[in-house]
Amino acid sequence: MNPKTLFLIVIIFISGCKKKENSESGPSGVTNSSITPLKNGNTWTYRDITLPQQDTMNLTHWISGDTMIGSELWFREYVASDSSNYIYTKNKSDGQHYYIQPDDIDYLIYKYPATVGDIYYVDNGLDTLQVLNTDTSITVPAGTFSCYEYKEFSLSAYYALYFVSPGNGFIKSMNFSNGNLHSTTELISYHLE
Secondary structure (H helix, E strand, C coil), X not given: CCHHHHHHHHHHHHHHHCCCCCCCECCCCCECCCCCCCCCCCEEEEEEEECCCCEEEXXXXXXXXXXXXXXXXXXXXXXXXXXXXXXXXXXXXXXXXXXXXXXCEEEXXXXXXXXXXXXXXXXXXXXXXXXXXXXXXXXXXXXXXXXXXXXXXXXXXXXXXXXXXXXXXXXXXXXXECCEEEEEEEEEEEECC
16 A cells, blocks of 8 residues: 555544544633543442442442632542532542642642653552553453543552543443452443533
């Protein structure tokens, strides 16, 4: 095949696959190109399965409320049905961050955008995350999503794989201990405002 023709086919293919970016932003300045859509009223329900017993539990995460920390607007992400169980989260130019109180720790949880092979530290430098892929297709009960794949390493024999879909958020995790799958968490339903 002629090199010029091959180059043209590759350019057309890449252009056709490019995700449409929406530059409109909400009051917090977060655009649709954020890894996790942080907006009041967004909800995600997950099924958590612990192995080998197959113990199952459903957990719901939701965004409700925000607060100023320093000069930045952060959202409250609640977990389960306990309204006292929340974490502050925010999308920044390098990805999604968590803010831990009372220690005043702001750390990057999901780097986005990212390049395969990127490595960064979380949880006060105790854990390392590496970007393994930026277009992994993951199918869960809520549907099929194109995801970034992250691998978390710790000082122990534990590691985890996280699958996060730009514009949709956290989709699935697989947690391993001593090389064996210990638990999975997967998205079963979601609602984005």
